Amino acid sequence: MAGPNKKRADTVKKSSGHSKGQDSRGSSDNMPRSSPKRIGNFDGANDSGSVKKRKPEDYIPKRDLLNISDFLGMQGWYAARGVEIPNSLPSRPAKFNSLGKAVPIKLNTFNVSGWPTTKVHQYDISWDEKSPTKDGKRGLMNKIWNSKAAKEALGEPQSLWIYDGHKLAWANKKIADNEELRITVDLDAEQGRTKTPGAGAKNTHTIFVKWTRSVDFAHLDEFLNGKCSWTASCIDTVNFLDHVLREGPSHEYTQIKKSFFARTAQRQDLGQGVEAFKGVFSSLRPVLNDKSQKALTINVDVANGTFWRPLSLGPLIEMAFTKDLHQFQNMFKIGIQHEGKKGDAFKDKQWKHSNLKRDLSRLRRVQVVDNGYNKKQGPGTWTIEDFPPYDPYTATFPNPDERHITEPKKRSRITVADYFEKKYGIKCTRGVPVVQMTKKISGESVQLPIDVLKISPNQRYNSKLSDVQTSNMIKFAVTLPAQRWQAVQSGVQMLDWANDKYLKHYGIKVNPNPSTVAARQLPLPQLHFDKAQVQPHDLIQGRWRLDGKRFIMPALAGKDTPLTAWGICVIQGRDQPYHAQVENFAKQFVKIFESHGVKFGTKFGKAPAVHYTDVSHGGEMVTEIWNKTGNHFKMNPQLLFFIINDRNIDVYRRLKKSCDCRYGVPSQMIQSRHAKTASPQYISNVCMKVNAKLGGVTSWAKSVTLHTVTPKQQQNLSTMVIAADVSHPAPGAGSEAAASYAAITMSCDEKYTRYWAECNTNGNRVEMVTTENIKRHMGGMAKKWMQKITNGNPPQRVLYIRDGVSEGQYAQVLDYEVEDMKATFKELGCKTVPKFTVVIAGKRHHVRFFPGPGVGDRNGNPKPGTLVETGVTHPFEFDWYLNAHVAIKGTARPIHYQCILNEADWNGEALQQFIFEHSFQYCRSTTPVSLHPAVYYAHLAADRSRAHENKNPESSGKKPEAKPEQKKQSTTKSSSSKPLVEIPPLIDINNKLGLKNTMWYV
Known part of the structure; x- marks a missing residue:
């Protein structure tokens, strides 16, 4: 980007009053920047104490960084944390990619055409120390903020205030610099509730509103024009604009982060008490727009949300767990049984670890409404805290009819069932747990019977969907481009920018016409098989056939040995194949595998050893087929097939665990x-x-193509490709103590067609790959790579593609993972550390391509190789969107790539073409894939690693594969005070037969 000169930059820094080093990455004549301190790791991997402290008025505290706007780019996150921007951050190349041909692409982005010209003021919001809002209860905070008393004190509607729901507010009204506006809100009075005698002012809250700064729109304008650096002031301005755009819709619809859902919108019952809504996603971002100008745009897309159905709590629980009332009562009875031991402590412990308690925890923090049993106060709204191990006939609380006794401990206790029957004539269901609420009375949590509660409308479902629900959700969410564009248009109508009173009040205008850009259709590679080449027509259509094509390197050809010892294990049960069908499958497999160039041994015949067993044998099924195959062929098995009856993940992982960790043999499930x-x-x-x-x-x-765009001095550089992915436990019960899994893949040939992969546990929800995992796993593979490819020398450059990190974590990838990788090369004895180019691959975004007439495929999706560098990309940083594949269903989702380090000086065109061409050599597909294959392989390895957990499944027979527990990995406490979690490492793969040297994970 064009940056300011040194004198100009110094002037800007002094006038803005912010710490040095927050200058945007510019051309070579920009001001110098030294290497910054490490960015604090906020995911639990490291302590965040290394972050520079800033005054509160400069920016929100570091614990609130998750609440700022997205899409600030790497520079923006450095500025937000008050850390100096490094010199190494790559700028956007001086010229766009000119390869291939230009194609018109419509984007689901809408440019901001005007922003405020009057002053807007930013305020810090704080609360009375004794208020429950100090604990971050956002629902209560919003209720207080939107109260009549608060609105009157703030001067609405003459001044329309914007509140972020947490710590910041904005208005065009100015409160004196040294003054603090105090607003006291009595929620009981607001809601017309009569105070209980002696209850005090427990529902009275005080808000403190203090002016911190004026929002500087001129500074943002100068930043976008390249005249000044990213500063906290710019970030505050973008943050304000993003929030003001969401304020109007948040009053009309159910808001979940940046998405809005209307109850009247299209919805679908997913089963088990859950339904899906279609809504609209909206997000503001600074971009290089469709006219190649630095500007602001709004990304609008379809949002698909999952919600609890608004049903009575009892029937909903039965529906969610697919149990009737009698079965539910039996589950509860089993859950609270404590054999031979008496006392509530034993009951609580037993209940805590029960399956029912785990399932019920899905309802924690869900809002419910009662049936209005209290006629004086009417229906009440509650939030579920927990399900204790007591039914209404055993759960007790201080008798409310004895309120004249001021000390609750001296009151007699009454059961929930007795109280509701005597007071309201409601007979409670026996043998089901009561519901404990977040609200407390007289120091004890309120407990209500399931019978009087109903799920409030629009309550988000946060847990992992079941297989059936997932299938229904996919059918609901997947739409072709034409239908998706209609939904985007409907979303724009929902947002109704032209009539939004908040946008009008602040003078913000949005162009309702979408951006249209000149994308590039990148050149195709030549896809070679042995003595055959796929036709370009098939490549551009994104699908080719294998008929009659021999693999370019058949299995075991490198070892010059045929496939001799292989077996098929048939797991008996429902829908198992007959013996003749198994024989036919084996015969067809031999025939087709040979047609692809693989040789079979003939000493014992080409047919496999076949064994029939059932799941009751557990992990011993592998031992049985291993022994039968080995005895039949008089050698260690080279390959084992398992014919299974359904997609039972537990059976799958049990078999994989034995094959990988006990015997080290490749296996294939059918x-x-x-x-x-x-x-x-x-x-x-x-x-x-x-x-x-x-x-x-x-x-x-x-x-x-690559040789035409790659400088000569770089054409023969030895290059290692590495990718990494960290897979986290699904949200819901037990996830707070479950393992995350890190997988690292590494190219192991000069054509990047094969990749090694190693994986291990990575703490609990720790996103950065730990130092131990990098040294052990990446280091081991790097040593093999150097021995095999460069005669012991390190690679001259490394392309590291990282998946799954948010924008705010980009700097941590450099500070932790890349630094650990460089240190590992040094420990391997490398005198020269390879030059790293680091690219982040992101798929969790809402950008979509809508090709112009005659440009897309038959479904209206872009063709493979569609590259977009403007309209939605960062104004200055080096990022792009690439659609490398053909979508089988629905609307194609391009991958967002961002280069955050380029020590190896990759040419922009060469880097983009290199990533695109490799999408054609994914080893298990006859289509190009959306992500670079190295990243896909890391996904596969991370998921497969779950089968290697160091624990034994129930009813799995003998488990000799379980090795003595190794040193545990732990996550240090994060900035959110997440408790310490001990995570054992995975069982290692048995490598006696060289399994680690193959692509065992595919």
Whole structure:
């Protein structure tokens, strides 16, 4: 970007009053910036104490960083944390990619055409020390803020205030610099409730509103024009604009972060008490717009949210757990049983670890409304805190009819059932837990029977969906581009910018016409098989066939040995194949695998050893087929098939654990329905996976473009490609103590067709790959790489592609992971550390491409290789959106790539073309894939690693694969005071037969 000169930059810094080093990344004549301190790690991997402290008026405290606007870019997050921007941050290349041909693409972005010209003031919001809002109860905070007393004190509607729901507010009204506005709100009086005698002022709250600064729109304008740096002032301005755009819709619809849902919108019952709504997502961001100008735009997209159905709590629980009342009562009875031991402590402990308690915890923090049993006060709204191990006939509380006794401990206790029957004539259901609420009376939590409660409308469902729910959700969410664009238009109508009173009040204007950009259709590579090449027409259509094509490197060819010892284990049960069907599958597999170039041994015949067993044998099923195959062929098995009856994840992981960790043998699961039909196309797809697991290569994407755009001095540099992904436990019960899994993949040939992968646990919800994992796993693979490819020398450059990190964590990738990788190379004895180029691959965004007429595929999606560099990209940093694949269903989602380090000086065109071309050599697909294959392989390895947990499943027979527990990994306390969690490492893969040297995870 064009940056200010040194004198200008110094002037800006002095006038803005902010700490030095917050200057945007500019051209070579920009002001110098030294290496900054490490960015504090806020995900629990490291202590965040290294972050520079700032005065509260400069910016919100670091614990509130999660509440600022997204899409600030890496520079913005450095500025938000008050940390100096490093010199190494890459700028956008001086020229856009000119490869291929230009194609018109419509984006779901809408440019901001005007922003306030009058002064807007920012305020700090704080609360009475004794108020429950000090604990961050956002629902209560919003209720207080929107109260009549607060609105009158703030001077509404003459001054329309914007509140972020937490610590910041904005208005065009100025309160004196040294004054603090105090507002006292009595919520009982607001809601017309009569105070209980002796209850005091427990529902009275005080808000403190203090002016901190004026919002500086001129500074943002100068930043976008390249005349000044990213500063906290710019961030505050973007933050204000983002919040004011959301304020109007938040009063009309149910808001979940940046999405809005209307009850009248399209919705779908997903089953088990959950339904899905369609809503609208809206987010403001600074961009290089469709006219290549630095500006602000709004990304609008469809939002698909999951919600609890607004049903009575009892029927909903039965529906959610697919149990009737009698079964639910039995589950509760089992959950609170404590054999031979007496006392509530034992009951609580037993209940805490029960399956029912775990399932019920999905309802924690869900809002419910009662049936108005208290006629004087009417229906009350409550928030579920927990489900204690007591039913209404055993749960007790101080008798409210004895309020004249001022000390609650001296009152007699009454059961919930007796109280509701005597007071309101309501007979409670026996044998089901009471519901404990967040509200307390006389120091004790309120407990209500399930019978009087109903789920409030629009309560978000936060837990992982079941397989059935997921299937229904996919059907509901997936829409073709034409329908999705209609939904985007409907979303724009919902947002109704032209009539939004808050936008009018602050003078903000939005162009209702979408951005249209000139994208590039990148050149295709040549896809080679052995003595065959895929036609360009098939490549651009995004699908090719394997018929008659020999793999470019058949399995075991490198070892010059045929596939001899292989076995099939048939797990008996519902829909199992007959013996003749198993024989036919084996015969067809041999025939088709040979047609792809793989050789079979003939000494004992080509047929496999076949064994029949059932799931009651547990992990011993693997021992049985291992022994039978080994005895039949007089050698260690080279490959094991398992024909399974359904997609039971527990059975799958049990088999994989034994194959990987006990015997170190490649394995392949086949569903019985596919074994029965033995479709040639299906078997060819299986052959691709088996070929990779046995050390082979399916195909190779040969570039015909890269040499034309790569400088000569870089064309023959030895290059290592590394990717990493961290997979976290699904939200819901038990996730606070469950492991995260880190996987690292590394290219292991000069054509980047094969990748090694290693994985391990990574603490609990720790996003940065730990130092121990990098040194052990990346270091081990790097040592093998140097021995195999460069005769012991380090690579000259490393392309590190990282998936799954948010924008606020980009700097941590450099500060922790890349630094650890460099240190690992040094520990391996490398005199010269490779030059790193680091690219973040992101798929969790709402940007979509809508091709112009005649440009897209038959479904209206962009064709493979569609590259967008303007309209929605960062104004100055080096990022792009690439659609490398063809969407099978729905609207294609491009991948957002951002280069955050470029020590190796990759040419922009070369880097984009390199990533695109590699999408054609994913080893288990006859289509290009959306992500770079190295990242996909990291996904697969991270998911597969769950099968290697160092614990034994129930009813799995003998478990000799479980090794003595190794040193545990722990997560240090994060800035959110997350408790210490001990996570044991995974069981190691048995590598006696060289399994780690293959693509065992595909």
